[in-house]
Amino acid sequence: MSAARWSYALNQWDTNIDTFVRKREHERALKTVSISGFSAVELTAASFGAWEPLGNPRQIRDLYGSVAAFGEVLRGCALDGISSYVYDPFIGFDVEMGRGHDPLDPSSAGPIAETSEWFAGTVRELGGSVLVVRPVGSAWQTGPLDDSQIEVLANLWDAVGRRTAALGVELALHVDFLSALRLGDGLDRLLAATDADVVGLALDTAELAVAGMDPVAVYRRHASRVRHVQLKDAREVVDEAEAMTPHAEQFVRTEGGRRGIERWFFEPTDEGGLVDFEAFVSALHEHGYAGWIVVESDQSPHPAESTMVSGWYVQKRLAPLLAR
């Protein structure tokens, strides 16, 4: 029996400010996730105050009365809790759509660590075990990371990792397809520079595939560091030149670049995409992966359908690969 557990990311329901606010909307999404065979949900940090009520611990408390009360809602929907929270340090929480801190700025270390601890405490209280973070900005902002930048990042995330570990929460660095870590051997160097005991890797199959990286190969290379998996599919690749587009988050990820790609991410299925899920999950099995596997379909126009179709794929095809 595998120790891995299956969760589903709620980000596909929360596509814009004030689209996922009412408790009834939360409840319907949570029940859909539960009955599709998942035992937990992943939350994503967001900044729009009370209109993003799952966007940070304060908003959870304001809507539900307390984090613990939200935990009761999760269990009432037949879920165990949350698996994880995704936190991007560039997001600030004091004003609507506020800006946070750049991990490459050494003076940001304190605020980022404090905010990480804030989220990690909520992860723990809601039964989860992982804080997923965006470890650095985009490739167009930095170019290839030099040794001094790697050192700044390593110092930051080691410090954060020690603080979350003290709360019983693992820290996992997430590489998105525009990340500076896609350039050269940035990812390998950052992992080598960080403390393996407190800093792990969150491996997102689709983000790596869009970046032109083979998620199976990346997993095999860093299996001992992988603390978290996000499973989704992709159909298009963004090469390095396109990733270097100024403000690529807006002009490539959101607007779709010159090709006008309207949707980068798809739920895991056997319908054909860049990711070979069965090979990937088999690799997890070979290495005895025992963490969360979070299925995602951010950008799905049909959240319930995506959850159910991927739920079928997990139940019938992927979970049996782990149970061998």
Next chain:
Amino acid sequence: MDHWRSNSPSGPIDQWRSRRTMTRFLRQVAAVGFDAIDTFDFRYWQILEQYGSVANYQEFVQEQGLERIVNTFHGVYYEPDRYAPEVPETHATIVEDFKVTMDRWSGIQLDNVIVMPGSRFYDDHGPTDDQLKHAADVWAKVGEVTQQYGVNLTCHHEHYAGIRNRRQIDTFYAYADPRYVKFFVDTAQHCIADVDPVDVYEAHHERVTGFHFKDTRNKDVNEDYKLFPDAEVSAVTTEKWFYEMGTAEGLVDFERMMRSVRDHGYEGWISVEHDKADKLGGDYAESTAISRWYAKNVLDGIYAGAGA
């Protein structure tokens, strides 16, 4: 039940658009824990075109992890001069239609073929007792035909149909031979017509061979049942009659319904239906998930608690 719509890059579609869309539909149904599907028998020609035969289509269903097709709903236009249960002159046509239908579906084993036992709203007074008797007579003849294939002929009472209120239902079944004419309870349809679904089930439980479990938030208080082409799409009372069970503000007491089903020893299939779930921003997939969540987390426990 196979009412289903979703949005595609080319606009709204149903699951019969392609084998790929059918695959996704079946996987959604299977993923949340349903065991089987119902369908409409007017899909027959489409089944031949896409799958080759009814048996092939059932194999396709089974490949997605479902057991089988349990029921079909017989769709036909009722017209007094051609095909109407209340009109004896059309009965030979009706019986012949079912000989053809049952032969077409004989490649698989169904539990029920479901019919509307009466024509659409008949007139201000509804069908007369004689007309109810004529309808009961023809369905008994049809039931004899279907039972030769091991299939029940079972009657489903739309809230806008000619046999809709409690008096009409009771009179119809008083005339109908219980060996051949069975009853299919639709919780929401009865509720809209101001018929208590539990009470009518208990009155006729011995001939009940299936259920559509769905909810509603409204009863017909505007004589919507008289509207053309049918009150499900033309009503004044609401643009959306049907909601999945487990919905807030639902009028059907499913916990009471389930206790009754349990206490009467019913062991057949219960079908969950979402008719026009996409109205007013609804979503078939989500309704399917929410209703199955409710069945698993609320109703299964009631059914398992025999005698509680």
